Amino acid sequence: KNPEGDLTNWRSALVKTESISEVAKKLGYEDYLLMSRGEATSAGRARQLILANSFEAVVGAIYLDQGYDVAKKFITKNLISNLPEIIENKLYIDSKSHFQELAQEKEGITPRYEVVAEEGPDHDKTFTIAVKVGEKEWGKGVGPSKQLAQQAAAEDALKKYQN
Known part of the structure; x- marks a missing residue:
């Protein structure tokens, strides 16, 4: 099925x-x-x-x-x-993919992720990343890798998008 x-x-x-x-x-x-x-x-x-x-x-x-x-x-x-x-609630789709689907469906644009800040020594960095659709920032995320920070930014964006 x-x-x-x-x-x-x-x-x-x-x-x-x-x-x-x-x-x-x-x-x-x-x-x-x-x-x-x-x-x-x-x-x-x-x-x-x-x-x-x-x-x-x-x-x-x-x-x-x-x-x-x-x-x-x-x-x-x-x-x-x-x-x-x-x-x-489509929780089986990772946040980044889910937000991309929503942004493309509603706005016709693929979100882009930008590094806002990098802090800490090379062996222990913390990344802050913003996700934007067009020029509008939808969310920010922090993580020990760019990938995890992007996921966190997408989660933040999904929360804002669904409200």
Whole structure:
């Protein structure tokens, strides 16, 4: 019924770190994790990874303790139940591609990404990137690589575009 590529994209969206960490947050795992003060106050990628890993550890523990069927039930209830939202909101498309589709559809122009700032030493740079459609700036993003900063800029633009 659905093309193979869509199914692969949906699966990827379900199991990516961001999705799994959101499930772990909803289940309250943050309250049970001991973290350094720096990690506890951080909202970044490392924190998401810790939360995602905690969810995966619980799945593994359920499997070892209670078997495949119980683990499958837990995954279905807490993770796979998010699939309709992922499909409806096109969360399986990365932010940059999604914003490009919207900009081309609504404005007839491909967005362009510009480096606004580069900070830090070569081995630990932080990039700030703006995304523009025509001359209008739609969003800004910050990240440890140009690619991640572009994704963050596209996410920011999508939030503004949808409001």
